[in-house]
Amino acid sequence: MSRLKVLSVVGARPQFIKAFPVSDALRRDHDEVLVHTGQHYDESMSGVFFDELAIPEPDYNLGVGSGGHAAQTAEMMTRLDGVVADEAPDVVLVYGDTNSTLAAALVAAKRDPALAHVEAGLRSHNWAMPEEVNRVLTDHCSDLLFAPSESAAETLAAEGIRNGVSVTGDVQYDAVLRVREAARERSSILDDLDLRDGEYVLATVHRAANTDDRDRLGGIVEGLASSELPVVFPVHPRTEGALEASGLWSRLADAENVVLVEPVGYLDFVRLLDGAERVATDSGGVQKEAFYLDTRCLTLRDETEWTETVDAGWNVLVGADAAAIRAALADDDPLPEKPSLYGDGSAAERIVAALSEYGDA
Numbered sequence: 439m440s441r442l443k444v445l446s447v448v449g450a451r452p453q454f455i456k457a458f459p460v461s462d463a464l465r466r467d468h469d470e471v472l473v474h475t476g477q478h479y480d481e482s483m484s485g486v487f488f489d490e491l492a493i494p495e496p497d498y499n500l501g502v503g504s505g506g507h508a509a510q511t512a513e514m515m516t517r518l519d520g521v522v523a524d525e526a527p528d529v530v531l532v533y534g535d536t537n538s539t540l541a542a543a544l545v546a547a548k549r550d551p552a553l554a555h556v557e558a559g560l561r562s563h564n565w566a567m568p569e570e571v572n573r574v575l576t577d578h579c580s581d582l583l584f585a586p587s588e589s590a591a592e593t594l595a596a597e598g599i600r601n602g603v604s605v606t607g608d609v610q611y612d613a614v615l616r617v618r619e620a621a622r623e624r625s626s627i628l629d630d631l632d633l634r635d636g637e638y639v640l641a642t643v644h645r646a647a648n649t650d651d652r653d654r655l656g657g658i659v660e661g662l663a664s665s666e667l668p669v670v671f672p673v674h675p676r677t678e679g680a681l682e683a684s685g686l687w688s689r690l691a692d693a694e695n696v697v698l699v700e701p702v703g704y705l706d707f708v709r710l711l712d713g714a715e716r717v718a719t720d721s722g723g724v725q726k727e728a729f730y731l732d733t734r735c736l737t738l739r740d741e742t743e744w745t746e747t748v749d750a751g752w753n754v755l756v757g758a759d760a761a762a763i764r765a766a767l768a769d770d771d772p773l774p775e776k777p778s779l780y781g782d783g784s785a786a787e788r789i790v791a792a793l794s795e796y797g798d799a
Contacts, residue, residue, distance in 0.1 A: 440797035442468045445527035445551070447518065449477030449502075449538030452610075452723040455704060456533045456556060458491040459612040459786040465494075467794065471525050475514050475538040476501040490704050491617070507537060507568055514541035519549075527551045529582070529793060533609075535560070535573035535722075543576040552796065556609060556789065558583035559590030560722075560743040567647065569722075573743075582796060584789050586780050587746060606788040607781015610723060614730045615783045617708050625709035631670060631697060633713065639767065640714040640733075641671045648720050648738060649680035654758035658718075658738055659686050661756075661763025663693040667715055670697045672707070718756075718763065725753055726780070734773060736766040746779045 444464060448457050457472075464470050474496035500517040502510060514537060522530065522545055530546035532539045533556045546553040558577050562570050577583060577599060585591040586608035594603055628634070641662055648654050659681075662669050671690065673681075681687040690696050702710065711717060711727055716734035719725060725744050728735040735753040747753035751774040756762040781788075 439467060439794055442528045442793060442797045443471065443525070444468055444529045444531050444554075444793065445471045445473060445522065445525055446531045447473045447475065447538055447542040448496075448533060449475035449514075450534075450536045452721070453533040453536065453538070454491065454493060455613050455723070456609045458493045459609055459616060460531075460556065460789055461494060463786040463790045464793070467790070468797075470494075471498070471521075471527060472496045473498045473500065473518065473521055473542075475518070475541070476503055477510070477514070477536060477538045491613075511537045511541045514538060515545055518542055518545045522546065522549050522551065528797065529554050531556065531793075532576060533557060535569040535576070537568070537572065539576050540572040543579045547579040552581040553579055554582035554584065554789075554793065555580040556584045557586055557590075558603070559585040559587075559592075559594040561593055562741045562743045564741050570743075582792060584785075584792065586785070589746060604788065604792045606792070607783070607785035608726060609785045609789070610726050611730055611780050611783050612786050614708065614727055617705060618712060618731065621705045621708040621712065625705045627702060627706040627709050628713055631699070633668070633670065633710075635713040636715050638668045638670050638714060639665050640710050640717040640719075641669050642674070642717070642719045642721050642724055643671075643677050643738060644674040645720040645739070646676070648758060649674075649677050651758075652684045652686075655680055655684055656686055657758040657760045658763065659689050660760035661758075661767070662718060663689065663696060664760070664764040665695055665767045667767075668695050668697055669693075669718075670699065670710060670714075672699050672702050672710075674701060716767070718767070729753065729776070729779070732776065736763065738763070750774065750777050750779065752776060 502513050529552045531554045532542045555576050581602050583603045584606045591603050591605050712731045714733050717728045718736050720738040725735050729747050729752050736756050740757045754766050756766045
């Protein structure tokens with residue numbers, strides 16, 4: 439088997455989670471150079487994940503930080519281009535749909551290495567979402583496309599992408615399976631917040647479409663404040679700033695049923711999600727994690743790229759409408775039997791097998 443040099447690029451919280459099972463499998467037979475773009479540069483948003491998940495320390499931290507989409511992506515491309523030139527990898531491996539993903543994809547497409555995309559074929563069909571632009575362009579630049587489901591592969595085929603596609607399952611399922619028991623054993627977050635399993639709602643809000651629109655953010659706030667169960671709300675830095683700027687912070691802070699907390703580490707978050715009666719979120723990754731942890735989900739968006747969870751009855755789209763959120767929080771209809779949608783927890787092994795096959799071709 440040929441030994442590949444793989445340059446893996448991560449930059450945001452969900453990508454750190456997806457990367458650790460792949461890095462673990464990859465480093466057994468290949469050489470990995472791990473690059474952190476610095477898209478999430480706060481210790482609570484990135485550094486803690488390297489510690490908790492035993493992800494190898496990045497070989498490069500580009501320190502790009504925040505900024506407008508064009509400026510941030512351009513700066514990432516400039517810095518990544520130098521890294522790719524110096525390291526001369528066989529493959530550039532990217533995850534998901536962030537600006538880090540697109541920047542690395544464009545750099546790889548204009549240089550020699552193959553481009554491999556984890557989570558290929560996902561579509562929200564909402565071109566107002568920067569993530570949709572990022573994922574579509576990345577897929578159409580990629581040589582190797584790792585689809586988490588059959589429907590994702592079908593989407594790629596419908597767009598004319600058939601070569602290099604592998605249905606691997608979802609690496610986030612790998613990650614959740616690895617940390618669920620560790621979270622139950624090591625996390626004290628429920629005791630710290632005086633919570634009991636099944637007796638609270640977890641909420642996460644971070645997407646610009648929600649935080650930058652006062653009407654949408656206000657609808658979410660009113661909906662969450664109507665919950666009969668306590669709502670635990672780890673507040674993303676962007677969301678905190680938006681709540682304060684829009685005058686909505688006090689509405690949540692003064693609500694008797696809402697518990698505002700700082701962003702939490704991954705083990706604590708998995709424990710909160712595992713124990714929640716349900717979760718309200720605008721995160722794509724949390725929708726899946728809820729599904730894997732048997733937690734009912736309401737998604738604070740008008741569409742989702744994880745359509746299978748909605749079709750299965752485990753996820754409901756409520757947008758930012760306070761009445762819809764209130765109704766979904768109160769819905770106590772039994773959940774249907776849960777289907778197997780995204781593999782069996784061995785996606786990382788399948789990804790590395792596909793990379794190895796590429797290296798031997």
